[in-house]
Amino acid sequence: MIFLKILAWPFSILYGAIASCRNYLYDLSWFKSYLVPAAVICVGNLKAGGTGKTPFTQFLLDHFSASYKTAVLSRGYGRKTTGFVLANVDSTAAAIGDEPLQLYTHAAGRYHVAVCEDRVAGAQQLLQQIPGLQLIILDDGFQHRRIKRDVNILLTEYKDPFYKDYVLPTGMLREFRRGAARADLVVVTKSPVAHKPLNHEAIHRYARKQIPVHYTAIQYGAYTKSGQAGVGDFDQVILVTGIANSGPLLEYLAAKGIQVIEHINKKDHYNYTETDLKIVQELQQRNPQAQVLTTEKDWVKVVPLFNTCGIENTWMYIPIDLLIHTNREELLSVINTKITQRLKSLINHS
Structure with a gap:
């Protein structure tokens, strides 16, 4: 296994360098990021594969849809359709993907669910089709930088934190660890009930020093x-x-x-x-x-x-629910402050 990782290391450096170059061009505004007339929350990770995004996204939808007209926008991984699709009662996993369908089954009219490979086009379609839309949650959108966001939430697994992982194909990261610097808060998922805090110094070596770290767990229903x-x-x-x-x-x-x-x-x-x-x-x-x-x-x-x-x-x-180990109200307050700031700016510029 170690020998294979050594062989894969040059490819990881190349993969990471390409991702870093792309991010750098976005930072310089050579690649354009689009601002949409709604608050945008991004839920994502550095790792390829599951880190508990769907339960956390569901948690955000359940909470914020009570205060704001809300939609979730996903790529719709695994679906057999292309382009923008707005979920409805006849939607199937083949049409919108399994995770968006799961989110839709919980919606009960409280929020909207849509899929689109192009997040900018998807957001524009949502705003056209849902008058008065205030909040868009991007599911698995950390690397999709064509759309500007007000809150970047980085998820990482308790047993496999990003600061111990490596870029594909040596490890499972989609970009170098320093991509965590774009995060506004870090959420550690799948934490044991009797957990010890991770090495926050290691987290903040890559993420910004002042951002909070919260711990969550899966709770089976x-x-x-x-x-x-x-x-x-x-x-x-x-x-x-x-x-x-x-x-x-x-x-x-x-x-x-x-x-x-x-x-x-x-x-x-x-x-x-x-x-x-x-x-x-x-x-x-x-x-x-x-x-x-x-x-x-x-x-x-x-x-x-x-x-x-x-x-x-x-x-x-x-079914699974999300259990918040750390201060739930503090976590939601950080996000809500960003949402209200964005919505106020839209009113002031209207």
Whole structure:
């Protein structure tokens, strides 16, 4: 493994240098960043792959949509469409991507969900189609610098902080660590309940000295089946996941004394097929005492296949919420101050 990393190191330097050059040209305004007439929050990371962006984005949407007319804009990774798509009741994962669909299922009319590869074009479409839009949250937009933002939120995992990682392909970073200097606050995700603080000196070696560091964790909700939360007792599951890291879920189940007798572990954003469901059905028939359990992100993709396959919907999923270890009000206040400043400036210039 070390030998392979040594071989990959020159490519990491090249990859990082290209990203740094691009960022430098944005800093010099040689590459243009566009200012849109709404407050913009960016939620992102330096690492390629999952760092808990969706739960944190959901947390922001739940809170700020109560005060501002809000929309979330994502690239829609894994979708089979292109261009701008505004989510509606008929949207599928194929049309908008699994994570945006998951966000939309929680919206209940409180906020809007859209996808577009071009964040500037996407924001412009949102402003045209949603009169009075005040706040746009960019999901996974840290490296997308064509659109200016009022708050840059950098997420990093507790067990794999960015300051210990390296640029692709040696490590998993999309750019050099010093990209953290663009952050207005750092949020450490997937922190244990009894966690020790990370090395804040190491964080601020790359991020600006004065920015706050907050700690969050994934909190699992009640098992849900056919829209009903609170499934009866069980001690064995057939686990089906298509997420970046299923480790925390496996740890949670083990702590609850639930045995995973079979784990069908697909790649992140995996698009399930009828064959996949039939394989799970056969496993369930051989293990009738086991419940089929999946994540909410996977659930929104498998539900449409049940009718197509003629399979009874016996699966259940486990939702996740965000637990804030540090001062929740302080975290929200920092963000809200930036939002109100931006909205006031728009009023003053109107």
